Amino acid sequence: MVKACVCGAAGGIGQPLSLLLKLNPLVTELALYDVVNALGVAADLSHIASPAQVTGYLPPDNGAERALEGSDIVIIPAGVPRKPGMTRDDLFVCINAGICATLAQAIATACPKAFILVISNPVNSTVPVFAEVLKKAGVFDPKKLFGVTHLDIVRASTFVSAVVGKPAEASGYTVPVIGGHAGVTILPLLSQSKPAIPSDILADKEKRDALVYRIQFGGDEVVKAKDGAGSATLSMAQAGAEFAKFVLEAAFGGKSKVVQAYVYLGADSGGAAVQKEIGTELEYFSVPIELGSSGIEKILSLGKLDEYEQGLLGAAVKELGPSIEKGATFQPSPPKL
Numbered sequence: 001m002v003k004a005c006v007c008g009a010a011g012g013i014g015q016p017l018s019l020l021l022k023l024n025p026l027v028t029e030l031a032l033y034d035v036v037n038a039l040g041v042a043a044d045l046s047h048i049a050s051p052a053q054v055t056g057y058l059p060p061d062n063g064a065e066r067a068l069e070g071s072d073i074v075i076i077p078a079g080v081p082r083k084p085g086m087t088r089d090d091l092f093v094c095i096n097a098g099i100c101a102t103l104a105q106a107i108a109t110a111c112p113k114a115f116i117l118v119i120s121n122p123v124n125s126t127v128p129v130f131a132e133v134l135k136k137a138g139v140f141d142p143k144k145l146f147g148v149t150h151l152d153i154v155r156a157s158t159f160v161s162a163v164v165g166k167p168a169e170a171s172g173y174t175v176p177v178i179g180g181h182a183g184v185t186i187l188p189l190l191s192q193s194k195p196a197i198p199s200d201i202l203a204d205k206e207k208r209d210a211l212v213y214r215i216q217f218g219g220d221e222v223v224k225a226k227d228g229a230g231s232a233t234l235s236m237a238q239a240g241a242e243f244a245k246f247v248l249e250a251a252f253g254g255k256s257k258v259v260q261a262y263v264y265l266g267a268d269s270g271g272a273a274v275q276k277e278i279g280t281e282l283e284y285f286s287v288p289i290e291l292g293s294s295g296i297e298k299i300l301s302l303g304k305l306d307e308y309e310q311g312l313l314g315a316a317v318k319e320l321g322p323s324i325e326k327g328a329t330f331q332p333s334p335p336k337l
């Protein structure tokens with residue numbers, strides 16, 4: 001029996017993400033929480049013939065806590081998306097930090113042992129918000145908190161295939177992406193791609209710059225194309241559902257998996273060795289992790305970065321420091337649920 005809860009389930013990401021979770025055979029109970037339309041989305045999905053029993057919850061009568069109660073995994077795409085001209089950082093002050101703090105508090109009360117997958121932006125700061133609220137409540141488990149950066153990995157794979165000139169499905173490029181989830185903090189390790197990217201592409205600075213830029217600013221490409229109607233929703237839903245599947249298969253299906261996610265590297269996390277590789281004691285970074293039955297089984301080495309990637313690392317670290325600080329020091333005056 002596996003209970004999944006989606007917070008922000010009626011939104012652009014929330015709806016297709018909930019659909020994909022409804023289709024995941026490991027999920028037997030799916031609770032959908034939102035401040036609007038959660039009951040409608042739940043009724044709609046409940047007509048699909050798959051194992052998960054779907055229920056919807058709105059804020060009245062502690063709806064968030066009732067939705068979260070006993071959840072094994074919570075996936076959070078609640079909050080406001082970007083419009084053209086905005087950075088992800090603008091969303092923090094806007095409202096998302098407060099929403100995240102409120103939901104973290106509800107999780108601490110209702111399902112403190114759940115795996116927590118944070119999609120709400122800016123991930124570089126919202127994950128520290130979650131960690132701080134959970135720490136204060138005495139229930140923080142660094143092995144179970146993930147900033148979802150999986151869309152960057154999905155994009156890297158797709159864009160590399162396009163440059164190499166092979167269909168994405170057939171070529172199956174897997175490119176590790178480390179760092180954070182905003183602009184230059186997104187650090188694709190093209191030199192570690194499997195299969196390897198042809199060396200003439202990596203050696204061509206202009207081609208490599210363009211490829212790296214597209215991966216780092218893929219989110220902006222969608223924000224611009226949607227022209228005021230939000231940011232990536234469908235690709236994010238697919239990436240979020242895939243990442244959730246990896247976590248669930250490792251926890252409940254006996255299948256361990258190595259992926260990258262934005263995780264806590266501070267005290268007692270097992271992150272000291274990777275902090276040495278990064279060259280600073282940043283408390284959060286997207287790093288390769290081995291998933292197992294209790295979440296992060298092991299934080300793994302970044303592997304060898306080539307000279308080009310070493311150059312990108314400096315810029316990523318410089319921007320991440322203040323973003324983490326902002327999240328970690330956020331003083332919640334949460335909106336009413």
Ligand SMILES: NC(=O)C1=CN([C@@H]2O[C@H](COP(=O)(O)OP(=O)(O)OC[C@H]3O[C@@H](n4cnc5c(N)ncnc54)[C@H](O)[C@@H]3O)[C@@H](O)[C@H]2O)C=CC1
Pocket residue numbers: 007008009010011012013014033034035036077078079080081082091096099102118119120121122123148149150151152181230231232233236335337
């Ligand atoms: N991590 C990543 O790679 C990505 C993150 N995002 C982020 O995901 C978030 C959601 O994006 P969209 O789904 O496009 O936005 P959306 O506006 O379509 O949906 C957000 C949903 O959250 C709900 N919501 C607002 N306050 C809430 C609260 N206190 N509790 C529960 N639900 C609440 C809204 O009612 C809405 O249904 C944004 O912050 C966006 O920037 C988007 C794409 C990729």
Ligand SMILES: O=C([O-])CC(=O)C(=O)O
Pocket residue numbers: 081082088121151218219220222223231232
């Ligand atoms: O760009 C945005 O605001 C949404 C996002 O995080 C992405 O698409 O990577």
